[in-house]
């Protein structure tokens with residue numbers, strides 16, 4: 386895999402959709418970091434024009450779709466690749482919101498139809514981020530804005546290092562280096578862009594708390610390089626020991642490196 390998101394070829398999007406659909410019922414209970422990262426993105430949003438079209442790409446359970454609708458007093462379209470997430474979101478949201486199954490790399494939206502695109506912690510799952518950015522550019526009206534955040538290299542580095550010490554396998558999704566993300570942003574054709582990285586370090590009493598949380602989020606490892614079969618007890622003991630070496634006073638650390646990005650389509654860009 387290269388650095389284009391989680392993996393370029395190897396990850397089957399159906400697997401990603403199935404994993405998130407399965408996690409729909411548990412996601413909100415464990416999505417504390419996802420909430421604060423998404424709220425930080427919300428705080429960066431420009432005011433869209435009056436009567437604008439808004440969409441939330443990779444909306445998951447719809448938390449930020451509803452937040453956007455409330456903040457701007459407008460209906461917002463929620464798009465996600467996982468039907469289970471969309472069902473969950475629809476059941477918990479006002480009827481004024483619409484939900485559509487869609488891939489961020491192939492949006493079912495007309496060109497130049499949207500004023501503001503929001504996407505929180507979804508695009509790291511796209512094997513071809515340039516394609517997702519090209520789609521965002523296409524569907525935005527001139528003067529429109531895409532606001533998204535994504536995970537970059539260094540995320541879950543402690544878990545990755547611990548697994549490497551155990552068996553040398555890829556057990557943690559790979560995230561692109563910041564410099565590569567910046568290059569893709571510069572090449573995406575937008576008139577202006579801005580990218581800032583936030584570091585979040587969470588702490589866990591036990592390794593199992595972290596791994597259960599990743600599963601409940603639907604965000605556990607889907608890389609093709611992962612070894613098949615169950616995690617043997619001996620390997621789990623090895624993993625626990627390797628992670629324990631990194632323990633801090635507050636507990637076992639898990640770092641998330643979050644890039645918060647704004648992309649602006651120029652008024653003269655079609």
Ligand SMILES: C[S@@+](CC[C@H](N)C(=O)[O-])C[C@H]1O[C@@H](n2cnc3c(N)ncnc32)[C@H](O)[C@@H]1O
Pocket residue numbers: 398401402405406416419420423442443444445446447448449464465466467470487488489490504505506507508510511604
């Ligand atoms: C970590 S969740 C974030 C959900 C929501 N944005 C939030 O902040 O709570 C990632 C979401 O992205 C969706 N997703 C993954 N790949 C996608 C793709 N190619 N197109 C659209 N959605 C995708 C997943 O199904 C999942 O619902």
